[in-house]
Amino acid sequence: MGRVIGLRCVSCGRIYSPDEVEYVCPRCGPIRGTLEVLYDYDDLKKNLKVADIERGPLSQWRYLPLLPVSGSRGLPRLRVGWTPLYRSKNLEKDFDFGELWLKDDGLNPSGSLKDRASQVAVAHALEKGREIMVAASTGNAASSLAVNAAPEGIRTVILVPEGAPRAKLAQLLVFGAEVYQVRGTYDDAYDLSIELALRKGWYLRSTAYNPYLGEGKKTVALELAEQLRWKAPDWVVIPVGDGCIFQSVWKGFRDLHRIGFIDSLPRLIGVQAEGCSPLKKAFFEGKETVEVRPVSTIADSIMVANPRDQVKALKAARESGGTFISVSDQEILNAIR
Known part of the structure; x- marks a missing residue:
């Protein structure tokens, strides 16, 4: 893993130790106080080589030295990442581009880039000994969490807004998630997920509020x-x-x-x-x-x-x-x- 040296508030600039704050800057709050994960970049520049990365597994875990998890409790077993990059010569002609490349993260287990965040979240939850994870989602992030948490035996609680697509809800249920529809919008479901995580001690997999999700993405x-x-x-x-x-x-x-x-x-x-x-x-x-x-x-x-x-x-x-x-x-x- 990369050695995390701190979590820096994007608004006030204060740096917290990873053990001091779990989610957001207590001074600036949930919108202005999102945190940036900081590593020992001097050490990485000195000791991490391109060859070290290229020898890694054909998944996002090849970048483990640049991620905030150690794998001490095991890494999620589904393969996520190292997805194809396609050059689109037809679109290059249509739009007069020099080179146009398309990244296909549809080949991840749940068909979404969000599997990258979910795997880091699951690994982090395992290291913290959390057995329940909660998330708010319009569908994709929730499906991603359910798919990646199920093989690790982690219980998932998903909050979705009214009107969430039925196909996405079905995918959640197939993978054993507990799904609750919230009377309101995605923003209402998001706020409720934070409340439940803080009150019950569940691990929160809701974007931005948890700084480690971005590290996966x-x-x-x-x-x-x-x-x-x-x-x-x-x-x-x-x-x-x-x-x-x-x-x-x-x-x-x-x-x-x-x-x-x-x-x-x-x-x-x-x-x-x-x-x-x-x-x-x-x-x-x-x-x-x-x-x-x-x-x-x-x-x-x-x-x-x-x-x-x-x-x-x-x-x-x-x-x-x-x-x-x-x-x-x-x-x-x-x-x-």
């Missing part, structure tokens, strides 16, 4: 760099709901840059639905947090009115020299067809 950036022969792409385009994947991709590239594995950093483009684009609005208005308004889109997996990783996501866009864009529901449907 950042492995997609580590893979992209390795698959491109340890070079960062010029741009990375990412769909955005809560903002956790977006900021995690930036964190992954920054970690590699800090230890000398890559020479440059990419610019990020976050894509939101027109009917739910609070981060885009805040970005162009120069704000550090979003204004919460009613939202509506067919893209249920990214329909988040109050993105929980908003501070990190907005910082990632600005630090990378990137931007946010939005697309209409009709454009989404046209792309699917």
Whole structure:
């Protein structure tokens, strides 16, 4: 594992020891006080070599020296990560790009990139001796947790908003999760998951509030760099709901840059639905947090009115020299067809 030396608040900058705080900065609270996992980068730069990574297993655990878990209680057994990267020459012609690559995380066990976070969460829960995990989700994150926790014998409690797709609920039940529909939105389910975790001592697998989830998601950036022969792409385009994947991709590239594995950093483009684009609005208005308004889109997996990783996501866009864009529901449907 990477030696975690602290957890830094993204707003006030205070650094906590990993044993001092579990989830968010107590001074800044759950939105402004999300935490960034810090490693001993000097030690990693001195002692970790590219060859060490390349000798690792063909899964995200090849990046264990850059992750906050040791595997002392065992690592989740399903294979997650090291998914294909395809070059799309047809799209290159259509849009006049030099090179366009597509990362296919649909080959992960639950069919989602979120398996990367769930595996780190499960490993972390095992190391802490937690036997129950709770999460709020519109479907994908919950399915991911249920699939990855089941082989390890961990009980999962999932809170979903009313209207969550039935197909996603069925997947949860197949893997033995306890599923509860919350009368309200995803944001209501999210707040309830935090309350249950803190009150009952369950391990929380809800994005942003738990700083270790982003460390799992950042492995997609580590893979992209390795698959491109340890070079960062010029741009990375990412769909955005809560903002956790977006900021995690930036964190992954920054970690590699800090230890000398890559020479440059990419610019990020976050894509939101027109009917739910609070981060885009805040970005162009120069704000550090979003204004919460009613939202509506067919893209249920990214329909988040109050993105929980908003501070990190907005910082990632600005630090990378990137931007946010939005697309209409009709454009989404046209792309699917």
